[in-house]
Amino acid sequence: MKKFLALSCAFSTFAFAAQADITVVSWGGAYEKSQVEAYNKPFMAQTGTKITMTSADNPAGPIKSMVESGNVTIDVADLEYTDALRLCDEGLLEPIDPASLPPAPDGTPATEDFLEGAVTECAIASMVFSNVYGFDTTKFSDQKPSTIADFFDLEKFPGKRGMRKTAKANLEMALMADGVAPGDVYATLETPEGLDRAFAMLDKIKGQTVWWEAGAQPPQLLADGEVAMTTAYNGRLFSAVVTEGKPFEVVWDGQVYEYELFGIPKGAPNKDEALEYIKFATGTQRLADQTKWISYGPARKSSLPLVGLFEDGKTEMAPNMPTAEANMKRSLRTSVDFWVDRDVEISERFNTWLTN
Structure with a gap:
């Protein structure tokens, strides 16, 4: 009976965590659509977590006041590189252990698979924009x-x-x-x-x-x-x-x-779920999938060979990336x-x- 109760409690805890809602703040427009299609929809289908997307002219803007007031309503913020480093230096972002990130499909550790500088102490790059x-x-x-x-x-x-x-x-x-x-x-x-x-x-x-x-x-x-x-x-x-x-x-x-990165504001209400979202979104296949909706280059080397056509089914995306040789x-x-x-x-x- 005790064993049954323990299993029931564990299951209930998992189910509750899986149903937690997280709020992701990004930049709106076509970029946000690419995130919804490549990251959010499959993540919600896999975990049951509901994702609420909001947009801002610069998602870094509200973080400092939220953290300092103790009223953080953002779980994940899509940040420019300099903002991510500055917020991290000021203690306004949660640290992210690079060892927790998924490896490449061939087993290459994430720290070796991401482009140079794409993994920082408090934020993980998803793509290269120009x-x-x-x-x-x-x-x-x-x-x-x-x-x-x-x-x-x-x-x-x-x-x-x-x-x-x-x-x-x-x-x-x-x-x-x-x-x-x-x-x-x-x-x-x-x-x-x-x-x-x-x-x-x-x-x-x-x-x-x-x-x-x-x-x-x-x-x-x-x-x-x-x-x-x-x-x-x-x-x-x-x-x-x-x-x-x-x-x-x-x-x-x-x-x-430059890179665009995901970070978790200090004191985010759903920190664990936010980290799972970032790990999922910055996986090899997800970063490659994002290019189906927007011409930003994935921040992982293993994603590059997987880049294919735009959502119209005819436009080759590789030549439209900032990182294309030409x-x-x-x-x-x-x-x-x-x-x-x-x-x-x-x-x-x-x-x-x-x-x-």
Whole structure:
């Protein structure tokens, strides 16, 4: 009888845990749809856990106040790399043991299977996204923009520009447009003269720039004719072209790419379930599955050979990834160390520059 009761209690505890609800905050749009299809639906079917998705302009925003007030309502946050490291350093994210992550199908440990830098103390990368720019092909019938320098050339390619309302990526693109080699960008930005040089390039288009904050905005700005070209996350432009038939084209020259990671806020109400979700979502097959819905590259090596067609059943996804060989010719990986050390200082200068 005691054995039966013990088994019953164990089963009840498991069933309760399996039915716990978790809240995942992400970025909305096509990106969120890819997560719902590749991660959430199969995870809910397998575990019985209900997942509530919410979106934010930047999911890192509310975490600090939630943790400090002791009122954490987020279980999993989809974070940019610099935000993940900063929040971890401030003790605002739960640590994640890399040994708990599932190995590759051939048994390769997760720490060896993930791309370099994709596993951190408090967050695990799911994919590689890129800051690129795109343009409306109907605006440029004679000559098309093809380099990052063209984005800053209002005389050769007139029309309003769209840019994210942040210093990050914009300064890097500005220097590459001014002739700085990708490998020298951060060494240049570390100097007062280099920073001035980047802002001088932004000055050239400031009066013709529309500033965006949410990832869904750039394709809409193009579609509405408010801008002729805009920086954007590559997956957003891909979705607009392939799923909506928009006459946009992506320029990969001067792309600035980085990882997107999952983290668990300190004191998350469903920490155990959140960890299980992250382990599931960052497995080899799930990361490959996500590319069926969006053109972001998986953060695991073992996922790459499994990348196939888009959901339309005809578009090959590999050439549309930031990490495709042809797209990496003049690319730059975001320097996390640079932005962790200088984000506050440079962002203050950028915000002051915006208002002058």
